[in-house]
Amino acid sequence: MTLNRRDFMKMSGLTALSIGLASRIQWSGTRTVQAAQSLTSDHLHILHRTTWGASAQDIQRIQEMGIEGYIDWQLNPEMIPDPRIDAFVADEYPRLNYGFRELAAVTQEDYGATYFAAIYGRFYRAAYSERQLYEMVVEFWNDHFNVPNHDLVVEKMIDDREVIRRHALGKFRNMLFASAQSRAMLYYLDQAWSYAEHPNENYAREVMELHTLGVSGGYTEDDVKALARILTGWTVRNDWNDSESGFYFDGEVHDWDEKVFLGRSFPAGRGIEEGLEALDMLATHPSTAAYIARKLVRRFVADDPPQALIDRVAQNFQDTGGDIRSMMRMILLSDEFMAARMQRFKRPIHFMVSILRAFGDKFVTYDPNWWVWSTEALGQMPYAWGPPNGYPDVSAAWISTSTLLERWNLGFAMPMAVEDWWEGGHLDMDTLVPHAQTAGELVDNVSKVVLGGDLPQDDRAQLIGFVTGGDDRVLEDWERADKIQAVMGLLFNSPYFQWY
Amino acid sequence: MNISRRGLLKTAGAAAIVGVSQSLFPAWMPKLVFSPKAHAQTSHDVLVAIFQRGGMDGLNTVVPYAEGANYYDRRPTIAIPEPDGSERAAIDLNGFFGLHPSLLPLKEVYDAGALTVIHAAGSPDPTRSHFDAMEFMEKGIPGDKVTSTGWINRHLQTTAFQNESPFRAVGMGTMMPSALRGPVSAMTLKSISDFHLGGRDDQLASIQATIARMYRIDVPTNLLESQAGKVFQTVDILRALSAVEYVPANGAVYPDSDFGMALRQVAQLIKAGVGLEVACIDIGGWDTHEYQGGVEGEMAGLLSNLGQGMAAFYTDLRDFMGNVTVVSMSEFGRRVDENASQGTDHGHGNVMFVMGGGSTGQIYADWPTLAPEALDDGDLEITTDYRDVLSEILIKRLGNPAVDQIFPRYTPNLHGIIADR
Secondary structure, eight states, X not given: OOOOHHHHHHHHTOTTSOHHHHTTOOSXXXXXXXXXXXXXXXXXXXXXXXXXXXXXXHHHHHHHXXXXXXXXXXXXXXXXXXHHHHHIIIIIOGGXXXXXXXXXXXXXXXXXXXXXXXXHHHHHHHHHOSOHHHHHHHHHHHHHTOOOOSSOHHHHHHHIIIIIIHXXXXXXXXXXXXXXXXXXXXXXXXXXXXXXXXXXXXXXXXXXXXXXXXXXXXXXXXXXXXXXXXXXXXXEEOOTTOTTOEEEEOGGXXXXXXXXXXXXXXXXXXXXXXXXXXXXXXXTOHHHHHHHHHHHHHHHTOSSOOHHHHHHHHHHHHHHTSBHHXXXXXXXXXXXXXXXXXXXXXXXXXXXXXXXXXXXXXXXXXXXXXXXXXXXXXXXXXXXXXXXXXXXXXHHHHOOHHHHHHHHHHXXXXXXXXXXXXXXXXXXXXXXXXXXXXXXXXXXXXXXXXXXXXXXXXXXXXXXXXXXXXXXXXXXXXXXXXXXXXXXXXXHTSHHHHBO | XXXXXXXXXXXXXXXXXXXXXXXXXXXXXXXXXXXXXXXXXXXXXXXXXXXXXXXOOGGGTEEOGGXXXXXXXXXXXXXXXXXXXXXXXXXXXXXXXXEOGGGHHHHXXXXXXXXXXXXXXXXXXXXXXXXXXXXXXXXXXXXXXSXXXXXXXXXXXXXXXXXXXXXXXXXXXSSOOGGGOSSSOOEEESOGGGOSOOXXXXXXXXXXXXXXXXXXXXXXXSHHHHHHHHHHHHHHHHHHHHHSOOOXXXXXXXXXXXXXXXXXXHHHHHHHTSOOOEEEEEEOOOOOOSOOOSSSSHHHHHHHHHHHHHHHHHHHTGGGGGGEXXXXXXXXXXXXXXXXXXXXXXXXXXXXXXXXXXXXXXXXXXXXXXXXXXXXXXXXXXXXXXXXXXXXXXXXXXXXXXXXXXXXXXXXOOOSOBOOO
C-alpha cells in the first residue's frame, strides 16, 4: 500500500498541525535512522534483510564469507546443517513432522498441543534456525498463500510443511499446484464444496487475484466463473482414518461442459486435466511474473518497490520458469537492494525474534507460552490472519499507538530476564555484554549487541545522560548493574531497532 | 466522585509534569482531545458497537411467543414460556415479542423509549462459519474475503468530522476488531489503569523522557515518530483518568465481567471528553450448541451479563445518552429447531438492539414468521439487512452520508428505525 499524503494525515492525526510541520513528513523510513552509518553498513544491511535479526555470529560469518558468498550460502538451505532445529522437532515437537493421519490422531487426543506446536515452532525456527534467509522466505509464502489455522490446525500444519516449506525456494508453479491440492486451502476457500450445480467461486477468484495474476492482472468476472466451473470436483476425501484421505477429484460433481478461460477454449468432456491446464496458464502468465516480482521486491527491498528491479525480477521469473531461488538471488545482489537501507519496518514477530537473536545463546526460554501470548498482544499471532491476503506487509499497517506501547513494554521487559523478573526465561547479561568502565562504553557495548554498531552521537549522548544524569564518566559497579537492563530496553525500543 | 472536565485538565497537567516534561509536547498537548466543544454541541453521537461473538440465539433473546406451536413445538426443552407476569417467563414487549427474563434490566430502558429492537436482522451471506460471518459483518461486505478494512474504519475515513485525538476509535480488549482495521489509526485498550510504560518505577520518568527524545516526538518527521507522540499523550491522559476513582453515576452497577468493565471504561472515556468517537466491545460465549438452557442456564447467564451491562451503561450515562448510540450485533442467529444436545446450531436471522440517542423505541421487524414454509433452510429468514440499521445510524446520528463507501456495492433501505438527532 502506498500512502498518499491525505491518508497519512488521517492516520497520524496531524490534520490540525501546521503546513510547515506536515511538509517535513517523510512517507516511509526515517531519515535519522537511515543516516546512522555505523548501523547501516553493507554487511549489516544484508543481514537485516536476510536474517530475523543480526546476531554476533552472523556478523562474523558475513565478514568471513563476503557478501556474495554469504548470500549463496543462505540461498542453499538444504546444504546448511541445522542441528538445533532438528533436535527441537525430534525431542520436543515431533508432531511437526507427522504425516496427516498420525497428526490427526494425536490432535484428536490434544488439539491444543498441535495448535501450540504450530505457533511456537514457527517462532522457534525463525529465532534459531541456521537457515535464516529460508525462514524469511517461508514467512513470505505463508502470507502469500495464507490459510489461518483456527479451524484447520492439522491441515495447515501439513500445508506449512508440504506446500510452503517444501517449495519456498523452488519453482513457483510447484508451490501453486501443491497449494491448489492442499486440504487446508481446499477447505479454507471453499473449493472442497464446489459442485457443477453450484460452483463456489471463492478459490477461483482468490487464486487469480491473490496467488497469481493480481487484481489488475487481466482477468474478468467471466474468467472467475469459468475457472470455478473448471475446478468443480477438486475436493478432499475427508476421513481422518481413511488411508486414501487427501486431495481427490470427484468426477460426479465436476462440470464436464465446455468453457472459455482467459480467452482459451476448454472443450467438453475433460476432468481434472482441465484444472491442471488452467493452473498452468496462471503459473506461467506474464501478469503472475510481474505480480510475484512486485511482492518479493516489496518484502525484501522497500515498501515502495523500485519498478526497474521489479521488471528485471519478472523477466527472471519468465526466463527460469518461476525459480524463486534465482529471483531472490537477483534481488539480493541488485543495486536497488543495496541502496534501500532501513526502509522496512519490523513486523511484530520480527521485532520479538530479533531480540532473541541479539541474546543468542545467552538466553534460555523457560516458558514458551510467553512468546505465544506476546505475539497475540502485538497483533501478529502466527497463522491467525483471517483474510486470504496474509498479514499486511508495509509499515503503515503496523504502526499504531497501542501496538507501539506493547512493543516498548516487551522491549523493556526482556532484558529484565537477567534477574528472572518475568518468568519467560533467563538472560546471562554478564557474558552477553562485555564489561564497561564508563557510561559511554556501556552504551557502546550494549549498542553493539543490540544494533550491531554504534549509535549516532546525539542519541548516544541521550543514553549516557540516562545512565549518569549528566556527562560521561566512570561507573561504579552498582550503577552499571542498575542501568544496563534499561539501556538495553531503550535500544530495543529505539527507532533504530524498529527499522531494518 | 465524578471526574469533571476541569478536574481532568488539572490532573492531566499535574501528571504531565510528574511524568514526561510537558515541554516535550509543545505542538501537541494544547491541541489534544480537550476540544472546546462540549458534548451537547457535538455534531454527532459517540457510537458504541457491541459484537456478540459466537452467534446469539435471537429467538430466545427476544422471544416471538405469539408464534405458538411454530416456536414452542420446535424447542421442547429450551423455549421461554409466554409472558405470565412471573420471573420464569418472557417479559412482554408488544403482545407478540417478549424479552428473555434475564433481560429484565433492559425493560426499563425500553419503557423509557431508549431501546429499539430489530428482529429478523443480520448479514445476508449464507455462510455458517463463525469466522467468515464475523469477518463479513465487521468488514461490512458480506461474501468479500479480500477487503481488509472494516466498516467503522471506512466511516472514520469518509466522515467530514476529523478529530486528532488518539482516542478517536478504541477497541476494548487486546486484539483490534476487524471493524476498526484500516488506514485510520485506532487503538486497543484493555484497561485504563494498565496503559502505561513498563519498567522500574524509579526509572520510569527518565526512561520515558529518553524514549521521547529518541523518537523526536516534538518534531515528528514520519509516521512512527508521530505515533510515538500519541503513545505519550495517551499514557498521560489515562494516568490522569485512573488517578481518580471512577464512580458510575445514578447508582449504576456494572456486572463484574469483562463486558461490564469494558462498558464502564467506555462510559468513563465519554464523560472525560477525550475525543472518543467510536468504541467496539466484544462479548463472547454465544455459541450454545449444547445445554443452552431456557429461563435458566448457560444462555440466561450470558443474557444477564448483556442486559445488566447495557442497562448500567444507560443509567450511568443518562445525561449523555442523547449523544451516544449503542448498537449490538452477532454474526448469525441460531436454528429454530433445538438440537439433540438441548442446544441450537448455527442459523441465520437474529436480533439487534439499538440503545441511546438513536433509539426510536420501536420493535422493528418485517417478520417472516416461523411457519415451516417461511424458514430459510430451517432458519429464521433475514428481512432486514444489518447494514440498513448501521446506515441509518451513520446518516442520522454520525453525520456521515457516505454509506456507499462504507458499504460498497450495497444500497441500504432506510426503514425509519433510527431517530434523527
